[in-house]
Amino acid sequence: MRTRKLIAALAFAGASMLAVSAHADNYEIDGQHAWVTFTIKHGIYGIAHGQFDDVKGAITLDKADVTKSSVKAELDVGSVHTAFDQRDSDLKGPDFFNAAEFPKISFESTKVEKVDDKTGKVTGNLTISGVSKEVTLDVKLLNEAQAPWDATLTKAAFSATGKVSTADFPMAKAADGFGLGPEVEIAIDLEAIKK
Amino acid sequence: MSAILGNPMVTTAALPLLLGIVLALAARFALPAASPVLTLFWAALLLFFYWDTLGPPAVPPVAASQKLIYLAFAGIVIGLLPERMLGRATSFVAVIAFAAAFLWLGWRRLAGGSLDLQMIAALAVGLLTLIGAALLTARQPSPMPSPEEPFLAPAAVLALSLSAAIVSVLGASIVTGQLLGSLAALIGGWCLVQYVVMLRGGAAVWWSKGVEFLLLYAAATVLVQVALLAPKANPAALILSSLPPIAAVLVRGRLQGLLPGTRPLRPLVAGILIAIPAVLAIVTAIVWAPHGAALGFS
Numbered sequence: 001m002r003t004r005k006l007i008a009a010l011a012f013a014g015a016s017m018l019a020v021s022a023h024a025d026n027y028e029i030d031g032q033h034a035w036v037t038f039t040i041k042h043g044i045y046g047i048a049h050g051q052f053d054d055v056k057g058a059i060t061l062d063k064a065d066v067t068k069s070s071v072k073a074e075l076d077v078g079s080v081h082t083a084f085d086q087r088d089s090d091l092k093g094p095d096f097f098n099a100a101e102f103p104k105i106s107f108e109s110t111k112v113e114k115v116d117d118k119t120g121k122v123t124g125n126l127t128i129s130g131v132s133k134e135v136t137l138d139v140k141l142l143n144e145a146q147a148p149w150d151a152t153l154t155k156a157a158f159s160a161t162g163k164v165s166t167a168d169f170p171m172a173k174a175a176d177g178f179g180l181g182p183e184v185e186i187a188i189d190l191e192a193i194k195k
Numbered sequence: 196m197s198a199i200l201g202n203p204m205v206t207t208a209a210l211p212l213l214l215g216i217v218l219a220l221a222a223r224f225a226l227p228a229a230s231p232v233l234t235l236f237w238a239a240l241l242l243f244f245y246w247d248t249l250g251p252p253a254v255p256p257v258a259a260s261q262k263l264i265y266l267a268f269a270g271i272v273i274g275l276l277p278e279r280m281l282g283r284a285t286s287f288v289a290v291i292a293f294a295a296a297f298l299w300l301g302w303r304r305l306a307g308g309s310l311d312l313q314m315i316a317a318l319a320v321g322l323l324t325l326i327g328a329a330l331l332t333a334r335q336p337s338p339m340p341s342p343e344e345p346f347l348a349p350a351a352v353l354a355l356s357l358s359a360a361i362v363s364v365l366g367a368s369i370v371t372g373q374l375l376g377s378l379a380a381l382i383g384g385w386c387l388v389q390y391v392v393m394l395r396g397g398a399a400v401w402w403s404k405g406v407e408f409l410l411l412y413a414a415a416t417v418l419v420q421v422a423l424l425a426p427k428a429n430p431a432a433l434i435l436s437s438l439p440p441i442a443a444v445l446v447r448g449r450l451q452g453l454l455p456g457t458r459p460l461r462p463l464v465a466g467i468l469i470a471i472p473a474v475l476a477i478v479t480a481i482v483w484a485p486h487g488a489a490l491g492f493s
Contacts, residue, residue, distance in 0.1 A: 086367075093367035094260055094424040100313070101259055101303045101424055130257035170258045173250045174370050177203065 023064035027156055027192035029057040029073060034190035036075060040166075043179035050091070052105070054079035059192050061141075061156065066114040071122055075105040095174035102129045110134070118142075122160070128169045137162040137188070154194035162186045206247055207376040214240055215384020222400045223392060229278055229403045237406050238271040241413055244377040248370055259300045259420050260370070266296050266416045267409075274409030281404045286333035289408065293325040296416045301423045316430030317422040320437045324415040327351070327440025332408055334447060336401065342458050343465035344447070345399040346386065348407045350466040351443035352414050353382040358436040358473035359418040362480040366428025368421050375421075378414050386466075394459050411440065429483050435476035442469045 034055040042048040057073030077099040081088050092099040109124035119140045126135040137160040147153040166175035166182045175181050218236055226233045245264045253261040273281075273288055281288065298305070301321075304314060331348060356379035364372035389399035402410070415437070422433045446454070446465045453468060454461050 089367040089427050090369070092426050093369075094258075094420070095368060095370045098258055098260075098424060100426055170253070170261055173248065177370070177373075 024060050024062040024068060025156075026195045027059040027061060028195055029055055029059065030155065030191045030193050031055050035188070036190075037187050039185045039187075040175075040181045041179075041183070048082060048087075048180070050080055050082040052076070052079050053081065055190065057107075059156075059158075066120055067112050069109075069112045069120075071107065071109040071112075071124065073107045077103055077105060096171045098129045098170070107135070126164060129171065131169050133164065133168045135162055135164055137186070155191050156194065157191045158188070160186075160188040203373060206244075207373045208380045211240075211244060211377045211380035212384040212387075215381040215386075216388050217384075218381075219385040219388030219400070223388065223397075231275060231405075234271075234274055234403060234405045234409070238274065238409065240381060241267055241271070241378075241409065244374060244381070245413075248374040248377065259303075259424055262300055263371075263374075263417060263420060266299075267413050269296075270409040270412035270416075273412070274405035276405065278404055281408070283333070283335075285404050285408060286329040289328040289332050289412075290325055292412060293321070293328055293415065296412075297321040297325075297419055300416065300420050304423050312430050313422075313426070313428075316428075316433050317419070319434050320422040321419050323434065323437040323441065324419060327437065327444070328408075328411050328415060330444040331411065331440045332404065334444065341454075341461060342393055342399070343454065343462040345389065345401040346462040346465060347443040347447060347469070348402050348411070349382050349386050349389075350462075350469045351439040352410050353379055353386060354439035354442075354466075354470040354473035355411075355418065355436060356382065356414045358432070358439075358476040358480075359414065359421060361477050362428055362432045362436050363417075363421040363425060365480045365484045366421065366425035366433075368425035368428065371417050371421050371425075375414065375417055378410070378417075382410065390462060393462065399462070415440075429480045432476040432480035432483075435472045435479060438472035439469050442472055 031054065036052040036055050038050050039047050040050075052075040054076035055073065056076075057071065059072075060068075060070045062068040077092060077097045080091050080097065082091065091097055094101070097105070106127045107124050108127075109122050111123040113121045113123075115121060119138070121136055122139050123134060123136045125132040139158055139160045142157040142159055144156040145154065147155065162185075164184050164186065166172055166180065166184060172182070218233075218240065221236065222233055226236075242264070245267050249260060249264060252264045256262045256265055269292065273292060301317065304317070331351060334347075336344065356375045360372045360375035360379055363369070363375060393399050418433070418436055421428055422437075442450075446468050450468055454464050
C-alpha cells in the first residue's frame with residue numbers, strides 16, 4: 001500500500017515537473033532589434049554614451065515559475081561605438097575592453113527572481129576581459145505577442161538596467177587615468193524571437 | 196602633493212628622470228656598479244612604475260597587461276642571480292625568457308590562429324627583441340673599453356622604451372605607453388649623469404649583467420604586449436622600435452668605424468646610431484597615426 005502511494009506521489013511529481021517545463025519558452029535574441037548601451041561619467045564634465053551593436057544570445061522564459069528562466073548573451077567587443085572613431089579604438093584597445101585578447105563580453109544568468117508579473121531581477125556573471133563579476137539586472141517584460149504580419153513569428157521584448165564598476169575589471173587604471181566612471185550604467189532594450 | 200603625484204606628466208617623465216639621476220649618483224658615489232643592492236634599487240623603481248601605471252598585481256593574472264608585472268618579477272629574479280652564474284649564460288637565459296614571455300602574453304592571440312598584419316608584426320617584434328637581447332647580453336666588456344661601451348646597453352633600452360612609448364600611445368594603448376615612458380625617463384636620468392661624469396674626465400658606470408637583463412626584459416616585454424594587442428599600433432613602427440638592441444651590438448662591431456675619435460663625442464654618436472631605428476619608428480607612428488596624435492578620451 002505504501003509502495004503504491006510512493007509510486008503515485010513520484011508520478012504526480014514527475015507529471016508536475018513536465019507540466020512546468022512545458023511552460024518554458026525558448027527565445028533567441030534578435031540582433032537587429034537589440035540595443036545594449038552604457039553611460040559613464042566623463043571626467044569633470046558630462047556623461048559619455050556607448051553602444052554594442054553585435055549582440056547574440058538565448059533566453060529561456062518560464063512563465064509558470066520565473067525562477068527557472070535563464071539568459072545567456074554575448075557581445076562582440078569590436079562592435080562598440082561611441083560616435084567618435086578614435087575613442088572607439090581606445091575602447092577596443094588593451095587599456096579597456098582588450099578586443100584582440102578578449103573579443104567577446106558574456107553574461108550568463110545564475111539566478112532569476114520574480115518581482116511582479118512583468119518585472120524581475122536577473123543575477124549573473126558578467127565576463128569582461130577574462131574577469132567575471134556578479135551583476136544584477138532589473139528586467140521588465142514589455143510585451144510578448146505574435147507579429148500581426150506573420151503568424152509564425154512570436155517575439156518578446158525586454159528592458160533591463162544595471163550598474164557595474166570599471167574598478168572590477170582590468171580597465172580600472174585607464175578609466176581612472178581618464179577620469180571615467182568608475183560607475184557604468186547599463187541599459188538594454190531587446191527583442192527576442194520565440195523558437 | 197597628491198595632485199602633483201596624480202599628474203601623469205610627473206609620474207611618467209619628471210619623477211622617473213629625477214630618480215634615474217639619483218640612482219646614477221648613488222652608483223657613482225655610494226655603491227659599486229656590480230652590487231646587488233644597486234640591482235635591487237633598479238628592481239624597486241621598476242616595480243614602483245609598474246604598480247603606478249598598471250595597478251597592483253592581479254591574482255591570478257588573466258589579461259596580458261596583468262602578466263607584465265609578473266614578467267618584471269621574473270626579470271628581477273634572473274637579474275639578481277650572481278654575476279658568475281649569469282656570465283656567458285645570460286644570452287641563453289634571455290632566449291628562453293623572451294620566448295616564454297611571448298608565448299605567455301600572446302597565447303590567446305596565437306590560439307586564435309589569425310595571421311593578420313598585426314600578428315605578423317608581433318611575431319617579428321618577438322623574434323627581433325629575442326635576438327637583440329641574446330646578442331646584447333652575450334657581449335663582454337673589452338679589455339680596454341672605449342668610452343661609449345658603458346652607454347651601449349642603456350642607450351638601447353632607452354631608445355626602445357621611448358619609441359615604443361610613443362608607438363603605444365598612438366596605437367591606442369595609453370597605459371603601456373605611460374609605463375614605457377617612465378622606463379625611458381628613468382634610464383635617461385641615468386645616462387645624463389654618466390655622460391656628465393664622462394665629460395668631466397671620469398669613467399661612466401657600467402650596468403651589471405643583471406641590471407642590463409632586467410631593464411631590457413621589462414621594456415621588451417611591454418613592447419611585445421603592445422605589438423600583440425594594440426589594435427592601431429603601426430606594424431612598421433613596432434618592428435623598428437624593437438631594433439635598438441641589435442643596433443647597439445652593431446655599434447660595438449661593424450658600425451664602430453663611424454664613431455669619431457674625440458672621446459666626448461663617441462657616446463653621443465653611438466647613441467644617435469642606436470636611436471636611428473627608434474627615431475624612424477616615432478616618425479612612422481606619427482605620420483601614419485590612425486587618428487592623428489590626439490587621444491580619444493581627451
